[in-house]
Amino acid sequence: MLVSKNKGTNSLLKSEKKSLFRFLALYMSMVIFTISLLSLYYYQSQEKLVLSDKRAILTKYAYIQTKRLKVLHHFFDERVEYPRDPRFRSAIYDIEHIKIFSLLENDNIRFQEEIYFTEGYIHLVKMLDDFYLGTKYLIIEVEDTGAWRAEIWKNILGYGFLAFMFFMIFGLYLAKLFLKPMRDSILLLDRFIKDTTHELNTPLSAILANIEMMDTNVMVEKNKTKLNRINIAAKTVSILYKDLTYLTLEQEKENHDEVIDVRELIYDRAEYFSILAQSKQLECKLELEEASIIIDRRKFTRIIDNLISNAIKYNKRHGTVSIELNQGMLAISDTGIGLNEESIPYIFDRYIRFNNAEGGFGVGLSIVKKIVDEYGLSIEVESEEGHGTRMVLRW
Amino acid sequence: MVKVILISIVLVSGVYSEDAYERYCVDCHKELPTSLQRMFMHYLLVYGGEKNVKAGLKHYLKYPIREISVMSDLFIDNYGIKKKTTLSDKQIDEALNSYWERFKVIDKLK
Known part of the structure; x- marks a missing residue:
């Protein structure tokens, strides 16, 4: 099976992603708001x-029309033909805004403004000092082709997009700067674990080998109990050691995928963990059907070990660990402390721990998730605070 | 007797068929060289809208002085300032309404 590999530290944790998305969302909103504000200012200034530009020519037209009104005023009654001009349309209003005469296409006049756009036209409102024909307001109207608007929109969209892209690239650079201290801490922790893991191997192997070799038949009951405790402690450390080794060294190794008898593997691992389960007086319920999967044995064992050890570790005394298996599905449930709803999305993040009562580094489920993702499997978490957790693996 | 009554009725109805403007204004202005139409245009040029023109005219009719006349100095020098009106406010308003309607520019331009 061909699978892709990536180093854990190169990919972003969910909490990091959340911080990054929040920052980018806020930053993007601010950038869009700023660009919109600048666009509005640009549009208004261009308008x-x-x-x-138009004011000069319209004022000239108004001057010409005023002269014509003056002539008409002095010859009124002999002449009643309102002066027309092919270059513009005009209207005259008296001091009370009452229309005297109009040739305008758009009669929506804003008397308080000197010049303005109105539905495809430009109006100039000229106030006369002498009320020829009773005119206080002379309105000059010309058509607005709107070509300048298209040009402005083109500029706003073009430069706006360029500015947006520039600010987003800058924002990403900023976000990386902010996340750097967090990533540096994770790398430091990784390096520390890698270094210390090497030193754990030899003493741990010696302890476990010697426990196996000890003849318990000649031991008194008191010593047997003590040995049992040593065995449990050593196995707990062994699981942790294997996780840390996997995380820092083994995940780089090439996969050796093979067909695995899942039921047999679960029996084997359940037996390995039985001593831990007994220490908490847990009841183990196994409902195992025949099932197989093609996967690297080492990696699948990490999944099983972590799920079972968590079910034991976070269970109540006298609780139950249930393992159900059928083709394509493995479910491991406990009757422990459970998780609240807000915590569930983060349980696969590395170094995230929701219960400090139990030991550990918070790496187990992050390893599980990494392997699950690598092989395209799926894992679901069903949990209720105070009642327990059920992890369902599907392939 | 019947003839006298009929003649009286004809005369009285003739007087009342004229509007206020004709009754109170036209007679006095007959002697002047400037028509009431031209005077109206002078008022319009100075006062603008209907309310202003009527208010300006009414004030001048009641308190006629050289300083507020819209006519030229030459005209005033030749014909003087009119006498203060004896008409009541109601009669003045009636005459001015009629005057406005007769000479207003609105609706006359083509």
Whole structure:
């Protein structure tokens, strides 16, 4: 089976991802808000620029029309033809905003503004000093082609996109800077574990080998109990050692995938952990059907060991550990402390521990998740605080 | 007797068929060289809208002085300032409404 491998420290933890996404979301909102604000300011300034360009020509038209109104005023009644011009349309209003005459296409007049856009037209409102024909307000209207708007939008979208991309790249760089201290701590911890793991191997092997070699038949009951305790402690340390070794050294090794009889493996591992279960007086329920999987034995053993040891470690005294197996599904349940709903998404993060009463580094489930992801398996967590946890592995 | 009554009725109805403007304004202005139409345009040029024109005219009719007249100095020098009106406010308003309606620019432009 071809599988991809990646170093644990290169991928982001869920908590890191959450921090990163929160930062980026906030940063992106601020960037979008700033760019929108600048775009609005740019649009308004361009609009003012266009109006100021038009103001000169419209003022000239208003001057011409005023002269014509003056002539008409003095010859009124002999002449009643309102002066027209092909370059613009106009209207006259009296001091009370009452229309005297209008040739405008759009009669929506804003008397308080000097020049403005209105539905495809530009209006200039000129106030006359002499009320020719009773006119206080002379309105000059020309069409607004809107070509300048297309140009402005093109600039806003083009430069806005470039600015957005620039700020996002800058934001990613910033986010990496913020996360660096966190990643440095993880790398330091990894290096420390790697170094200390080497030193654990020899004494641990010696302890376990000697316990196996001891003849318990000649021992008094008191010493047998003591040896049992040593055995439990050594096996606990052994599991931890294997996890740490896997994490720092073995995960780099090439996979040797083979068909594994899961039921047989579970019997084997259940027997290995039986002494731990007995120490907490746990009842073990095994409902195992025939099942097989193609996987690296070493890695699948890490999954089984971690799930079983967690079910034992976080169980109550006199509790129950249940293991159900059928083709494609393995479920390991305990009757322990359980997890609250908010904690569940983070249980596979490395160095995350929700219960400090028990020992450990918080690496077990992170290893499980890594192997599950590597082989495209799935793992589900069902947990209720105070009632227990059920881990379901599917392949 | 019947003839006298009929003649009286015809005369009285003739007077009342005229509007207030014709009754109170036209006679006095007949002698002046500037028409009431031109005077209206002077008022319009100075006061602008309907309310302003009427208010300005009413004030001038009641308190006529050279300083607030819209007519030229030459005109005033030749024809002087009019006498203070003897009409009541109601009669003035009636005459001004009629005057406005007759000479207003609105609706006349084409």
